[in-house]
Amino acid sequence: MPSxxxxxxxxxxxxxxxxxxxxRSLEFYTQALAFELVSDITVEGLDYSDLEGVTGAKIRIVTxxxxxxxxxxxxxxxxxxxxIPSYSQSHDLWFQHLAIVVSDMDRAYAHLRSFPIEPISYAPQTIPPENEASGGVRAFKFKDPDGHDLELIWFPPDKGKDKWHQNSHRLxxxxxxxxxxxxxxxxxxHFYCNLLGMQIDSRSLNWRATQSRLDNLPGAEVKITALRPVEDGMGIELLDYIVPGKGRPMPSDWKxxxxxxxxxxxxxxxxxxxxxxxxRNGVQFLSSRIVQFSDRSFPYRQGCLVKDPDGHSILLIAE
Structure with a gap:
C-alpha cells in the first residue's frame, strides 16, 4: 500500500x-470555440446527490x-x-477561468467577436518582455453565456508546452x-502541494497597464503560481492579487x-x-462519503468532492 x-x-x-x-452552452462551446461532443448522459439517484451535495440531483452531463x-x-x-453575480470581478475569490490555447490570437479573437460574448479584457493583451516567465504571451479574457470566465491564450515559441507549438491546422x-x-x-x-501532491511549475508577477487591461482591474498586480499534477497535462494557476487585494469571499451557501x-x-x-x-487536515467536504459508481457509462469508479481553502471545488476521483 502506498505511504x-x-x-x-x-x-x-x-x-x-x-x-x-x-x-445553449453546447452551441457556444462547439461553434465559438471548436469543442467536439464526446458524450451526453443524464444521471440521478442517491449516489450523484451524495457526490455533489445536492438533494435529489438529476444532472445532464455533456462532455x-x-x-x-x-x-x-x-x-x-x-x-x-x-x-453568477453580475458584479463579479477578476479578484473575487469565486473567479475561475479556463485558458484555451490558440494558434493565432488575431484570427481567434476575430472569430470569437462574431458571437455574443461579454469581454473582460479591452482587447488581446501582450505580456511585456521584461516578465521573464510570461513575456510575449498574448491573452484575452471574456465570459461564456452563463458568465463563466474564459481566456484565449497564445504562447510565443519560447513559452508554453511543446504540444502548443506543433504544426496544426486548428485554430x-x-x-x-x-x-x-x-x-x-x-x-x-499547502492544500495543492502538501496535501494533494501537485508540483510548482513556475512563478511570476504580472502587473502594470497590461494586467489592468487584461483583467479590467485598475492597477492590477497579481502573483501567479502555476501548478502541474504528476502526469503533467492541464494545470492549475493560483492568482493572488496584491492590488487591488483579495476580492469578496465565495458565499458559503453556494451549491x-x-x-x-x-x-x-x-x-x-x-x-x-x-x-x-x-x-485529518480539516478540509471541507461537499460529498457526504466516497461515492462508488457501478454504472459503466460513468467515466470513473469513485468520487469525492471537496473544497480548497477559498471554496473552489475539487472532485477527487479514482478511475
Missing part, C-alpha cells in the same frame, strides 16, 4: 461547469473535447441554481490550465447546482487514503 507521502494527484481529467441550459482536454457541461434538471488547440483567484498563496500551496460552480476533476492514485488525510 501517505505517495498519495498524489495524477492528472486533471476534466473541468466541470454548471450551466443554465446545456443546449466536450478540445485537443486532449475535456470539459463537462452540467445542467441540473430539477434544481434552480443561483446565477483552437486545447486547455492549458484553469486559473483560480485565491486569498493566500502559502495557504493554497454545486449554482451556476458559478466549477469543479476540477483530479485523478488520484489512492482516494481512500487521500480522503482520510484531508479529513
Amino acid at each position: 501517505e507521502t505517495d498519495v498524489q494527484a495524477q492528472r486533471i481529467r476534466a473541468i466541470g461547469l454548471t450551466v443554465t441550459n446545456y443546449n 466536450l473535447r478540445l485537443g486532449d482536454e475535456l470539459i463537462e457541461l452540467m445542467e441540473y434538471l430539477n434544481a434552480q441554481g443561483k446565477p 483552437f488547440l486545447g486547455i492549458d490550465h484553469s486559473a483560480i483567484a485565491i486569498s493566500n498563496t502559502e495557504q493554497s500551496l 454545486s447546482c449554482d451556476i458559478a460552480h466549477i469543479q476540477i476533476e483530479l485523478v488520484v492514485n489512492n482516494l481512500e487514503q487521500l480522503v482520510d488525510k484531508l479529513r
Whole structure:
C-alpha cells in the first residue's frame, strides 16, 4: 500500500461547469470555440446527490473535447441554481477561468467577436518582455453565456508546452490550465502541494497597464503560481492579487447546482487514503462519503468532492 507521502494527484481529467441550459452552452462551446461532443448522459439517484451535495440531483452531463482536454457541461434538471453575480470581478475569490490555447490570437479573437460574448479584457493583451516567465504571451479574457470566465491564450515559441507549438491546422488547440483567484498563496500551496501532491511549475508577477487591461482591474498586480499534477497535462494557476487585494469571499451557501460552480476533476492514485488525510487536515467536504459508481457509462469508479481553502471545488476521483 502506498505511504501517505505517495498519495498524489495524477492528472486533471476534466473541468466541470454548471450551466443554465446545456443546449445553449453546447452551441457556444462547439461553434465559438471548436469543442467536439464526446458524450451526453443524464444521471440521478442517491449516489450523484451524495457526490455533489445536492438533494435529489438529476444532472445532464455533456462532455466536450478540445485537443486532449475535456470539459463537462452540467445542467441540473430539477434544481434552480443561483446565477453568477453580475458584479463579479477578476479578484473575487469565486473567479475561475479556463485558458484555451490558440494558434493565432488575431484570427481567434476575430472569430470569437462574431458571437455574443461579454469581454473582460479591452482587447488581446501582450505580456511585456521584461516578465521573464510570461513575456510575449498574448491573452484575452471574456465570459461564456452563463458568465463563466474564459481566456484565449497564445504562447510565443519560447513559452508554453511543446504540444502548443506543433504544426496544426486548428485554430483552437486545447486547455492549458484553469486559473483560480485565491486569498493566500502559502495557504493554497499547502492544500495543492502538501496535501494533494501537485508540483510548482513556475512563478511570476504580472502587473502594470497590461494586467489592468487584461483583467479590467485598475492597477492590477497579481502573483501567479502555476501548478502541474504528476502526469503533467492541464494545470492549475493560483492568482493572488496584491492590488487591488483579495476580492469578496465565495458565499458559503453556494451549491454545486449554482451556476458559478466549477469543479476540477483530479485523478488520484489512492482516494481512500487521500480522503482520510484531508479529513485529518480539516478540509471541507461537499460529498457526504466516497461515492462508488457501478454504472459503466460513468467515466470513473469513485468520487469525492471537496473544497480548497477559498471554496473552489475539487472532485477527487479514482478511475
